[in-house]
Amino acid sequence: MRRLSYAFLALISVVSLLPFYLMMTMSTYYTEDLFKGLPLWPSDFLRENLATVFRSNFAQVYLNSLTVSVAAVASCLLISAMIGYAIAKFRFRLRSALHFFMMITMMVPTQVGLIGYVIEMKALGMGNTLLPVILIWTAFPFGAFFMTQFIKDTVSQELLESARLDGCSEPGIFFRVVLPLVKPGLSTLAMLVFLWSWNSYLLPLVVINNQKWYTLPLFISNLGIVHRTDYAAMMTALCMAVVPLLVIFILASKTFIKGITAGSVKG
Amino acid sequence: MSFGKGKSRSSALLLFILFAMLLAGCGAGPAGSNTDSQPSPAGTDAGTAEGDGAKDPKQISATIKVWDWDEAFHETMIPEFNKLYPNIKVEYTVVSNTDYLQKLQSGIVSGSDIPDVIMGEVGYRGKLFDLDILDDLEGAPYNFQREQMLDYVVPLMTNSEDKLVGIEQQIAVAGLAYRRDLAKEYLGTDNPDEIEGMIKDWDAFTAKGIEIKEKSGGKVLMLPGLLDAYFVLNGQRGMEYIKGEDIDLTGKMKPTLDRLFDMRDKGIIGKLENGSPSWAASFASGDYLFYPSATWSPKWQVAANDKDGSGRWGLVAAPEGSFTLGGTSVSVYKDSKVKEAAWAYMNFCYLSDEGTKIAAEKFGFLPGVKSFYENNRELIDKGSEFDAFFGGQNLSKYFVEKVVPGVSGQPQTKYEAIVTQAFKTLYPLWTKDASIDANTAMSKYIDEVKSKARDANVK
Numbered sequence: 001m002r003r004l005s006y007a008f009l010a011l012i013s014v015v016s017l018l019p020f021y022l023m024m025t026m027s028t029y030y031t032e033d034l035f036k037g038l039p040l041w042p043s044d045f046l047r048e049n050l051a052t053v054f055r056s057n058f059a060q061v062y063l064n065s066l067t068v069s070v071a072a073v074a075s076c077l078l079i080s081a082m083i084g085y086a087i088a089k090f091r092f093r094l095r096s097a098l099h100f101f102m103m104i105t106m107m108v109p110t111q112v113g114l115i116g117y118v119i120e121m122k123a124l125g126m127g128n129t130l131l132p133v134i135l136i137w138t139a140f141p142f143g144a145f146f147m148t149q150f151i152k153d154t155v156s157q158e159l160l161e162s163a164r165l166d167g168c169s170e171p172g173i174f175f176r177v178v179l180p181l182v183k184p185g186l187s188t189l190a191m192l193v194f195l196w197s198w199n200s201y202l203l204p205l206v207v208i209n210n211q212k213w214y215t216l217p218l219f220i221s222n223l224g225i226v227h228r229t230d231y232a233a234m235m236t237a238l239c240m241a242v243v244p245l246l247v248i249f250i251l252a253s254k255t256f257i258k259g260i261t262a263g264s265v266k267g
Numbered sequence: 268m269s270f271g272k273g274k275s276r277s278s279a280l281l282l283f284i285l286f287a288m289l290l291a292g293c294g295a296g297p298a299g300s301n302t303d304s305q306p307s308p309a310g311t312d313a314g315t316a317e318g319d320g321a322k323d324p325k326q327i328s329a330t331i332k333v334w335d336w337d338e339a340f341h342e343t344m345i346p347e348f349n350k351l352y353p354n355i356k357v358e359y360t361v362v363s364n365t366d367y368l369q370k371l372q373s374g375i376v377s378g379s380d381i382p383d384v385i386m387g388e389v390g391y392r393g394k395l396f397d398l399d400i401l402d403d404l405e406g407a408p409y410n411f412q413r414e415q416m417l418d419y420v421v422p423l424m425t426n427s428e429d430k431l432v433g434i435e436q437q438i439a440v441a442g443l444a445y446r447r448d449l450a451k452e453y454l455g456t457d458n459p460d461e462i463e464g465m466i467k468d469w470d471a472f473t474a475k476g477i478e479i480k481e482k483s484g485g486k487v488l489m490l491p492g493l494l495d496a497y498f499v500l501n502g503q504r505g506m507e508y509i510k511g512e513d514i515d516l517t518g519k520m521k522p523t524l525d526r527l528f529d530m531r532d533k534g535i536i537g538k539l540e541n542g543s544p545s546w547a548a549s550f551a552s553g554d555y556l557f558y559p560s561a562t563w564s565p566k567w568q569v570a571a572n573d574k575d576g577s578g579r580w581g582l583v584a585a586p587e588g589s590f591t592l593g594g595t596s597v598s599v600y601k602d603s604k605v606k607e608a609a610w611a612y613m614n615f616c617y618l619s620d621e622g623t624k625i626a627a628e629k630f631g632f633l634p635g636v637k638s639f640y641e642n643n644r645e646l647i648d649k650g651s652e653f654d655a656f657f658g659g660q661n662l663s664k665y666f667v668e669k670v671v672p673g674v675s676g677q678p679q680t681k682y683e684a685i686v687t688q689a690f691k692t693l694y695p696l697w698t699k700d701a702s703i704d705a706n707t708a709m710s711k712y713i714d715e716v717k718s719k720a721r722d723a724n725v726k
Contacts, residue, residue, distance in 0.1 A: 035544030
């Protein structure tokens, strides 16, 4: 039975990892050779594909994506945690209405508000910069909802009262008591926001009109597009694009798993 | 493949006669030659700066924005353009043609940046022309004349109100690329003239297809898929079948479907989906004799998909006439603040003698402007780098002499893309299910177009 379960797990692992492996081997092929069969073994076209990728301003694009994702994560975590703390632990007028509103906005597809958001950013003079792509994450309903639930389940009211009795200020309680307690939740949200902002395509496509500010998904979709799509070069760029995601997942996998299972078992 | 001296002379004479005919009745000067009222010389060749009102190119100072997917083209053209217009800064942004219209529409709705020079790929051109955001290039300050363009491109550059809102970036006329090795084996010759004689019309094409299929034991077919055949057949029937909200789909498509289904039922067309991995791989595998091939195809389709196939290919005109495949128009945004500069750049790149010559030499672009062919005979005769790939056949000359004269451009409306897209949605089913006949397919086609174009009357 144990052997069977190991075999099953091995099979699932192969099925899950094969596309990732193929992405790497495909990056070593000449595009048109990709279609001649399953590219299981590496080929000899990697150098040319790398040259295609680096021919444009790949380093600048990479830096843009990193800037966007890091800034998005930082701002989203801070604001979501603050909203979550306020809704979970304070009693004030219209609190339920605010919570309800937050949940409603989660149900509205991003595309619906896209044009309004672009108009808003233009009115604020932020068109053609990276700011619109970052600021969208400061009003992220899922983040606020997630942190509300996490703080509700993790931070006890008694602990907050003790801190107040000991003379800690309200910001002090938030930064020195609440945030350390919700670290797993924060790292889970950080990973998700990093992943989503890193892969975001539609918003940068609409708001960025200067290729100096292009992010990785836009750059990759524009590789070798004149009459022919250079899939192999795209795969090469993708391989490089997933590196930060892998590093972050490896570093934060323990807290990530804690975060997604938090609240699943009631004591 | 070598041509005798006599043949070269007769070809040269034919070319001369062809362009004399094209230019007949054209009172305008060479490309970009403008009336005196035009504020900008816009073009840069000798013929363009003649008008009394022509401004010194150095006096035009502006920054223009261009969105295009062809980065290499602008990287080459901008420095050349700046030699003549040093004070016009051209900023290009690479935007994929699949995202182009969406990005443009979002920009229009939100009031954010719109480029001064707008590209219209044929897949979305009708919709773009219908947005009413493009300037009429026959009006001031451009005063361009449609007679300066090859006749067949004019319908492709005009909107439903017959306003000329774009100029053709390059001609995208097409014939059929064929495998010389297969042609020799199954047709007994790889000479383009002889092959053309064998497939003069679609009946002859079908008959040859049956013959080849039988000879090869079903291994070699005429075309890789229904969509490839559709491109040819539909492209040959450029006509005004969309008038306002009325789409006469049956009038336009029924003959095409009849022919397509006849060829499908006789088993001379493959089952590959155009653009799919297996379709791309088929160029090298040698299972199909013909592929639709436009001016841009030798480089981007044939050579790219059959990189060891140099000398293995040839080009012939399609049975019963030529057609267009792909193509891009270039327009000026009607609310642009720098129309004069935008037009100067467009005119330099796509119309002027100097710009078109550079584009032809560096990229193999054959422009849509007549004067190019009058002034640059030697470029056509010289051939292109992909001629060797096609067994030494002078492709530019073949396209210009044999393909351009018979081609008709499809007028562009917002429904054009819907009609093509509907076919693309349906044809995989028609490929698989042989029980569907042309009549059933036609009614399905009408339903599909109706569902996508709800405000139109489709019959």
